[in-house]
Amino acid sequence: MSDVLLDVVDAEFRYARGMAPAASGINLQVRPGDAVGIVGESGSGKTTIGRGLVGSLLPSAGSVLVQGRRWKSVSRRDPVRRTVQMVFQDPYASLNPMLSALATVAEVFRVWDKVSADVATSRAEQVLAEVGLSGEVIRRRPALLSGGQRQRVGIARALACSPQVLVADEPTSALDVSVQANVLNLLLDLKASRGLALVLISHDLSVVDYLTDRALVMLNGEVVEQGETQTLLKNPGHEYTKTLIGSIPGTSLTTAS
Amino acid sequence: MNTELLRINGLGVEIAGLPVLSEVSLSLPTNGVLGLVGETGSGKSLTCRALMGLLPRINGKVVAGSITFDGVSLTDLDEPGWARVRGREIGFVPQASLNALDPVMTVGAQLREAVSHLDPDVDAKARSLELLDLVRLPQVREVLRRYPHELSGGMRQRVMIALALAGRPRLLLADEPTTALDVTVQKAILEVFADLRTSTGMGLLLVTHDLGVVADVADTVAVMYGGTVVEFGRAADVMSTPSHPYTAALLGARPATRGRNERLTTIPGVPAVPGQWPAGCRFSPRCAFARDECHHVQPTMLQAADGRSRACHGWPDPSEEAPAHV
Structure with a gap:
């Protein structure tokens, strides 16, 4: 039990009372070093689960435990919040346009570690270097960064909390394929170097196949299939999973290489 | 018959004096499908703009090379000349087409407007229904009465394609037509393009950053980098x-x-x-x-x-x- 970082038991999520649940019947455990994929189409409830995992949406039934505690009992400044951090799909929309990359990350250290501005800045420089950003670039505002650089800032901001789980919601969907490769490599490196657990929300099965060990397939707010990623993709049990796999463009390409 | 529908030769484009395309060369046979791939900023969309005569609106102009459509040069067309080509010879499904529909007009009204402008001799209502059939929308009469916000992303994209087909173009340019869509919907839209190719005999220039899409639907592919075409050939060979x-x-x-x-x-x-x-x-x-x-x-x-x-x-x-x- 003690090594379970996130424990989701029969959780159901609604955005308003009386509204149909956006996701229900969710069961998931995340332990250190795990890599879990959540796949499905728009509106299937992927992001809702992500919000439930980081505690920004409380379950309307069932429970989500973070290090054994319900999110509801975790106050805004409780250090347990640091356990799970989120990386967003659109780094441009999720970064403060008025803050430089360095200031964005330094703010986390000032707020959480209550250190002086100088210490916060030097720690921020370290984290940014860890995601491959250094030099003059880190003093730029988001508008002057490339898409890949912005996503690195988003990842650095999450890492600044020293999380044990990274919930990445479509982290590469807005990026070109060569830039995506860089970000995926970075996530792979962080998984190894920090022993991070990763929850990857993505509609791209090739990315999920590449990065994760287990996966949930979502349809209309429900899990239709859950299991080892490779088994799931090779021998899909549910019709919907088969449809998803059959819709991936360029399968001829994949087998050729 | 593999006659040539489109040829771009050594095309150079400047915007406000800044070179943005140079030495762009590609060609497309009648009824062929050409994939134009490359990353953000490689010049894919600008090539489309040049093909639609839309460069002047962004202060751009062709400074070198030529665009030939069915043996006729488009390079030196004036605005009235482009008006005869746009929509009628070359149809265009723009990027972010989900936002391109008028939110306060029904789908039917938008289709009738396009048809009466581009194809004035036919019955606009009947032709609208026919166009929605072409893009495989179910319950077409119902769809005509709907506003864009009442349709799903995939349905809206089909409506955009139907609009682009209103002038019976011989070449359809589609700029990232499936980028914002789910994979299952993307597959359905790509099937619509394949059907249209058979049923209308038109050529398709498909702009995409997804090499998988190109491998699935294109006969030939042009790879762009830094405002120029760096490789061109049969899609199967290039891939x-x-x-x-x-x-x-x-x-x-x-x-x-x-x-x-x-x-x-x-x-x-x-x-x-x-x-x-x-x-x-x-x-x-x-x-x-x-x-x-x-x-x-x-x-x-x-x-x-x-x-x-x-x-x-x-x-x-x-x-x-x-x-x-x-």
């Missing part, structure tokens, strides 16, 4: 044995090409930016195979014996080189 280092790098960066937890091949550096193109080959600063001449001399498109062409100094056997006829 299976890329002959330009950039194409090879793009293909290698796909997660599907690697085993789990194995690092992906990346392209070092950042993409070439218009106005800051490097001397010589634009890909040379990022190319693993760059030699001295690559940094000084811009390579021209040369055609090999198998009909493929590429712009690269590293051709295996120089004796095979012959001037390109793309």
Whole structure:
């Protein structure tokens, strides 16, 4: 039990009372070093689960435990919040346009570690270097960064909390394929170097196949299939999973290489 | 019959005096499907704009080369001339077309407007229904009464394609038509394009950054980098044995090409930016195979014996080189 970082038991999520649940019947455990994929189409409830995992949406039934505690009992400044951090799909929309990359990350250290501005800045420089950003670039505002650089800032901001789980919601969907490769490599490196657990929300099965060990397939707010990623993709049990796999463009390409 | 529908030769474009496209060459046979691939900023959408005569609106102009459509030059057309081509000869499905529909007009009203403008001799209502049938929308009469916000993303994209077909174009340009859509919807839209090709005999120029989509639907592919075409050839050949280092790098960066937890091949550096193109080959600063001449001399498109062409100094056997006829 003690090594379970996130424990989701029969959780159901609604955005308003009386509204149909956006996701229900969710069961998931995340332990250190795990890599879990959540796949499905728009509106299937992927992001809702992500919000439930980081505690920004409380379950309307069932429970989500973070290090054994319900999110509801975790106050805004409780250090347990640091356990799970989120990386967003659109780094441009999720970064403060008025803050430089360095200031964005330094703010986390000032707020959480209550250190002086100088210490916060030097720690921020370290984290940014860890995601491959250094030099003059880190003093730029988001508008002057490339898409890949912005996503690195988003990842650095999450890492600044020293999380044990990274919930990445479509982290590469807005990026070109060569830039995506860089970000995926970075996530792979962080998984190894920090022993991070990763929850990857993505509609791209090739990315999920590449990065994760287990996966949930979502349809209309429900899990239709859950299991080892490779088994799931090779021998899909549910019709919907088969449809998803059959819709991936360029399968001829994949087998050729 | 494999007659040529479109040929772009050595096209150069400037926006406000800044060169943004140069030496763009490609061709498309009647009823063919050409995939135009490349990353953000490589010049794909600008090539579309040039083909629609929409450059003046962004202060751009053609400064070199030619665009020939069905044997007729489009390069020197004036605005009335373009008005006869746009929508009627060449249809256009713009990028972010989900936002391109008028939110306060029903689908039917928008279709009737397009039909009565582009095809005034037919019954607009009947033709609207026919167009929605062409893009395989179910319950077409119902859809006509709907406003855009009442439709799903995939349905709206079908409506956009129907609008582009109103003038019975012989060439359809589709700029990232499936990028914002779910994979299952994307597959359905790509099937619509394949059907249209058969039922209308039109040619399709499909702009995409997704190499998988190109592999599935295109006969030929043009790969763009830094405002120019770097490789052109049969899609199956280019995808299976890329002959330009950039194409090879793009293909290698796909997660599907690697085993789990194995690092992906990346392209070092950042993409070439218009106005800051490097001397010589634009890909040379990022190319693993760059030699001295690559940094000084811009390579021209040369055609090999198998009909493929590429712009690269590293051709295996120089004796095979012959001037390109793309």
